[in-house]
Amino acid sequence: MSKHHVTTKINGDETEFLCETDETLLDVLRNQLGLTGTKEGCSTGDCGACSVTVDGRLVCSCLMLGVEANGKSIGTIEGMAKGEKLHPLQEKFLSHAALQCGICTPGFLVAAKALLDKNPDPSETEVRYWLAGNLCRCTGYDKIVRAVMDAAAEMRGA
Amino acid sequence: MQEKVKEPGSEFTHIGTRPVRPDGVDKVTGRARFGADLSLPGQITGKVLRSPHPHARIRSIDTSAAEKLAGVKAVVTAADFKDQPSEFVPAGEMMINYRDVVRNVMAREKVLFEGHPVAAVAATSASIAKQALKLIKVDYEVLPHVIDVREAMKPDAPLLHEDMITQGMTPAPTKPSNIAKRIEIGLGDIAAGFAAADIVIEREFDTKPVHQGYIEPHACSATVSEDGQAELWVSTQGHWIVRAHCARLLGWDVSKIRVTAAEIGGGFGGKTVVYLEPIALALAKKSGRPVKMVMTREEVLKASGPTSGAHVKVKMGAKKDGTLVAAEAQLLFQAGAFQGSPVQPAAMCAFAPYDIANVKLVGYDVVSNRPKVAAYRAPGGPIAEFAVESVVDELAAKVGLDPIALRLKNAAKQGTRAAYGPKFGPVGFVETLEAAEAHAHWRTPLGKNQGRGVAAGFWFNIGGETSVSLSLNEDGTLSLTAGTPDIGGLRASLCMMAGEELSVGLDKIRVQIGDTGQLGYNFLTGGSRATFSSGMATVEAAREVKREACKRAAKMWELPVEAVEYVDGKVRPAGPNAGKHEPMTLAQVAAIAGKTGGPIVGYSRINAHGAAPSFATHLCDVEVDPETGKATVIRYTALQDAGRAIHPSYVEGQYQGGVAQGIGWALNEEYIYGPDGRMQNAGFLDYRVPVASDLPMIDTVIVEVPNPSHPYGVRGVGETPICPPMAAVANAIANATGVRMTDLPMSPPKVLKALDDARAKGAAKM
Ligand code: FES
Numbered sequence: 050m051s052k053h054h055v056t057t058k059i060n061g062d063e064t065e066f067l068c069e070t071d072e073t074l075l076d077v078l079r080n081q082l083g084l085t086g087t088k089e090g091c092s093t094g095d096c097g098a099c100s101v102t103v104d105g106r107l108v109c110s111c112l113m114l115g116v117e118a119n120g121k122s123i124g125t126i127e128g129m130a131k132g133e134k135l136h137p138l139q140e141k142f143l144s145h146a147a148l149q150c151g152i153c154t155p156g157f158l159v160a161a162k163a164l165l166d167k168n169p170d171p172s173e174t175e176v177r178y179w180l181a182g183n184l185c186r187c188t189g190y191d192k193i194v195r196a197v198m199d200a201a202a203e204m205r206g207a
Numbered sequence: 208m209q210e211k212v213k214e215p216g217s218e219f220t221h222i223g224t225r226p227v228r229p230d231g232v233d234k235v236t237g238r239a240r241f242g243a244d245l246s247l248p249g250q251i252t253g254k255v256l257r258s259p260h261p262h263a264r265i266r267s268i269d270t271s272a273a274e275k276l277a278g279v280k281a282v283v284t285a286a287d288f289k290d291q292p293s294e295f296v297p298a299g300e301m302m303i304n305y306r307d308v309v310r311n312v313m314a315r316e317k318v319l320f321e322g323h324p325v326a327a328v329a330a331t332s333a334s335i336a337k338q339a340l341k342l343i344k345v346d347y348e349v350l351p352h353v354i355d356v357r358e359a360m361k362p363d364a365p366l367l368h369e370d371m372i373t374q375g376m377t378p379a380p381t382k383p384s385n386i387a388k389r390i391e392i393g394l395g396d397i398a399a400g401f402a403a404a405d406i407v408i409e410r411e412f413d414t415k416p417v418h419q420g421y422i423e424p425h426a427c428s429a430t431v432s433e434d435g436q437a438e439l440w441v442s443t444q445g446h447w448i449v450r451a452h453c454a455r456l457l458g459w460d461v462s463k464i465r466v467t468a469a470e471i472g473g474g475f476g477g478k479t480v481v482y483l484e485p486i487a488l489a490l491a492k493k494s495g496r497p498v499k500m501v502m503t504r505e506e507v508l509k510a511s512g513p514t515s516g517a518h519v520k521v522k523m524g525a526k527k528d529g530t531l532v533a534a535e536a537q538l539l540f541q542a543g544a545f546q547g548s549p550v551q552p553a554a555m556c557a558f559a560p561y562d563i564a565n566v567k568l569v570g571y572d573v574v575s576n577r578p579k580v581a582a583y584r585a586p587g588g589p590i591a592e593f594a595v596e597s598v599v600d601e602l603a604a605k606v607g608l609d610p611i612a613l614r615l616k617n618a619a620k621q622g623t624r625a626a627y628g629p630k631f632g633p634v635g636f637v638e639t640l641e642a643a644e645a646h647a648h649w650r651t652p653l654g655k656n657q658g659r660g661v662a663a664g665f666w667f668n669i670g671g672e673t674s675v676s677l678s679l680n681e682d683g684t685l686s687l688t689a690g691t692p693d694i695g696g697l698r699a700s701l702c703m704m705a706g707e708e709l710s711v712g713l714d715k716i717r718v719q720i721g722d723t724g725q726l727g728y729n730f731l732t733g734g735s736r737a738t739f740s741s742g743m744a745t746v747e748a749a750r751e752v753k754r755e756a757c758k759r760a761a762k763m764w765e766l767p768v769e770a771v772e773y774v775d776g777k778v779r780p781a782g783p784n785a786g787k788h789e790p791m792t793l794a795q796v797a798a799i800a801g802k803t804g805g806p807i808v809g810y811s812r813i814n815a816h817g818a819a820p821s822f823a824t825h826l827c828d829v830e831v832d833p834e835t836g837k838a839t840v841i842r843y844t845a846l847q848d849a850g851r852a853i854h855p856s857y858v859e860g861q862y863q864g865g866v867a868q869g870i871g872w873a874l875n876e877e878y879i880y881g882p883d884g885r886m887q888n889a890g891f892l893d894y895r896v897p898v899a900s901d902l903p904m905i906d907t908v909i910v911e912v913p914n915p916s917h918p919y920g921v922r923g924v925g926e927t928p929i930c931p932p933m934a935a936v937a938n939a940i941a942n943a944t945g946v947r948m949t950d951l952p953m954s955p956p957k958v959l960k961a962l963d964d965a966r967a968k969g970a971a972k973m
Pocket residue numbers: 088089090091092093094095096097098099100109110111112
């Protein structure tokens with residue numbers, strides 16, 4: 050079976066890779082590109098640990114094929130901090146202790162950023178429904194929701 | 208929203224504050240390396256062939272075709288693991304038997320549950336490994352199976368282990384059965400107790416098996432050199448335990464295996480045993496290549512260690528004034544394929560919150576064709592406490608006391624003897640009840656279709672073997688190495704305790720979880736022991752550093768060691784010599800370490816005694832939809848005794864996380880089996896854990912009744928919070944609807960049916 054040559058942009062960098070037809074974007078990110086910040090919790094689109102953005106849209110990378118990344122722009126957790134500067138969401142997750150084990154955290158951060166990019170002033174209910182595709186088994190979501198609301202407020206300059 | 212009942216004394220600099228955890232940045236940037244994140248040069252992929260049958264005899268296994276497939280580097284079956292004699296060893300709060308562990312890791316004579324491993328391959332790619340699994344021929348003689356605990360106890364039930372004679376019965380039964388063990392604990396005279404009761408309530412409860420549901424599937428990487436030196440990188444709650452089990456199953460020296468605990472993506476008790484690890488080592492040895500293995504979510508649900516489904520009968524008697532005088536329970540617990548359900552800890556917890564003179568608990572540990580259970584957060588406790596706290600709620604209503612008042616009247620306190628033996632030291636149950644009574648939640652009026660429930664929780668907590676080292680670096684900074692994997696803020700707490708002892712800033716201490724080659728033995732992170740035990744060891748190690756620092760300065764100053772003291776992060780001459788020399792900072796002491804005796808290292812190796820129980824009171828409001836039966840939790844407050852909260856945010860996090868899991872157990876989660884004995888909902892779509900939109904904020908109140916056995920008063924806090932929610936939700940539903948639910952999960956169809964039945968009898972409130 051010959052592999053496909055894919056050209057894409059990941060966190061702003063031109064990236065090329067070869068992948069099998071049936072390889073998911075998640076597999077490519079983790080196994081070929083060494084971007085293991087994106088996690089696999091289920092591979093069936095039910096946990097959100099593998100959340101990435103594709104041309105700005107929030108996507109479960111376990112549900113997308115590597116070949117589909119061709120010509121697209123992918124955003125992963127590794128691209129969230131700018132140099133030494135953490136994104137306000139990352140800062141707020143730390144100060145609110147919005148993570149325990151941390152396996153769900155990259156997915157939540159990517160998903161929350163996608164929310165705030167669209168809606169800078171979400172209500173608690175909007176945050177809860179937007180993040181309903183991301184499972185966290187440790188925190189009960191309380192501190193995650195607070196961190197997202199607080200980051201939104203800070204980013205609005207409120 | 209979050210509050211503390213008692214502020215810790217002002218003498219603390221770090222304890223009780225909320226610094227950013229030391230491993231935090233790595234976890235918000237994706238840098239942290241979890242179980243599946245390591246890649247080794249030349250690594251190949253391991254996969255497991257699993258039984259499609261819940262119960263079958265293995266007539267033969269033919270791996271020859273798989274071995275011949277190009278790219279396959281190794282195949283293993285049960286023949287690659289040493290058979291083991293029957294011997295029980297502790298695993299968390301539970302016991303395991305090596306004879307069973309070796310069979311659970313790889314089936315020998317029979318497969319006993321769907322998903323039971325029968326063979327494994329390692330190949331150059333995952334797809335070749337999967338192809339190879341298809342080429343393995345297993346000849347099964349399919350046998351009748353049994354899932355439900357009461358079915359499994361019937362005399363004509365299919366037998367999982369043909370030689371299993373129930374332990375704990377006199378006289379011992381002569382015929383084998385699926386009942387592995389009978390246990391009994393008690394106090395006083397149960398018959399006399401009930402004879403003295405004015406009111407007696409007896410109810411039966413059913414709970415379904417549920418899974419810990421950690422988001423990270425089991426994962427490990429193994430490599431074994433030609434001379435037998437093995438390295439294992441694994442997501443686990445206890446890497447010394449992994450080392451012990453692997454050494455035993457493979458027949459290797461313990462010293463040959465070095466295990467590193469990866470960052471762990473949740474465990475809740477489920478990562479206290481071995482599944483993939485010995486297989487990965489065997490494949491690595493056979494293939495000569497590093498082998499990585501990762502479970503799928505389906506494998507996690509079908510073939511790791513969920514907790515028991517159970518049937519519980521509770522009978523309680525009270526005087527007219529609400530004094531509890533007798534309490535009896537029978538607990539029937541599924542163990543899964545091998546014995547070892549958490550029925551013993553369940554019995555220990557059941558009536559522990561109450562001071563009752565006459566108690567009898569009988570438990571049965573029953574095998575059935577499900578995966579062997581592992582610990583799940585307060586193993587057994589939530590099941591027993593669901594039943595007991597439901598009955599307590601009914602009793603309160605019967606005697607006309609509010610549920611907090613009845614509990615206050617009967618609450619266990621210092622000096623109360625628990626049915627499982629000990630007399631409690633200082634405990635904080637009364638304080639949590641009083642805090643609940645004083646909380647605004649308790650007094651807020653309810654709306655239409657809403658109800659409020661109260662439930663108590665208890666977990667005993669454990670200590671155990673622990674080693675910690677603390678090195679004073681040459682520049683006066685410190686390196687702290689602990690051996691209990693950090694699942695939710697442990698490194699932060701240890702750093703804070705070391706900083707407190709030594710009066711140094713937290714940024715001067717780097718804390719890591721050491722591998723099995725770096726420290727003496729450490730028992731696992733479980734039983735809510737990590738902050739307690741590793742904290743105790745950290746404090747001892749820090750005190751050793753202080754003593755050693757004084758000694759070195761004494762040597763420099765040519766003073767007797769008693770004439771030097773450690774104050775505010777510095778050593779200085781004390782008593783009559785005070786002021787004779789300038790105080791030395793830790794950096795200055797470190798600089799003279801070489802000249803005064805060599806490196807300064809505090810090393811503590813202890814068996815941590817004095818773990819103290821943690822009690823909780825939970826308040827829960829639900830709204831029930833009268834049309835659909837759907838119950839939604841709309842407000843929740845968890846009040847719990849932490850002894851002392853080192854880092855309050857992570858204590859609150861434990862309360863909130865336990866509550867969320869408990870609400871899932873109460874309302875949604877269950878293993879659903881078809882008549883073929885196969886799990887029908889082996890994925891997060893159908894095994895539905897609570898998501899953000901299912902839950903409200905979860906308020907917490909940290910009550911602090913210090914544990915006198917810990918230098919900072921710490922009690923374990925992680926497990927208690929999952930004990931009350933099922934009863935809190937059930938009691939709230941009863942309050943809203945007039946209907947008592949006794950069967951988990953309280954899913955909409957079940958609640959609706961119960962409501963309809965009650966409506967037909969005119970007993971429903973809606
Ligand atoms: S791994 Fe993609 S949603 Fe779970």
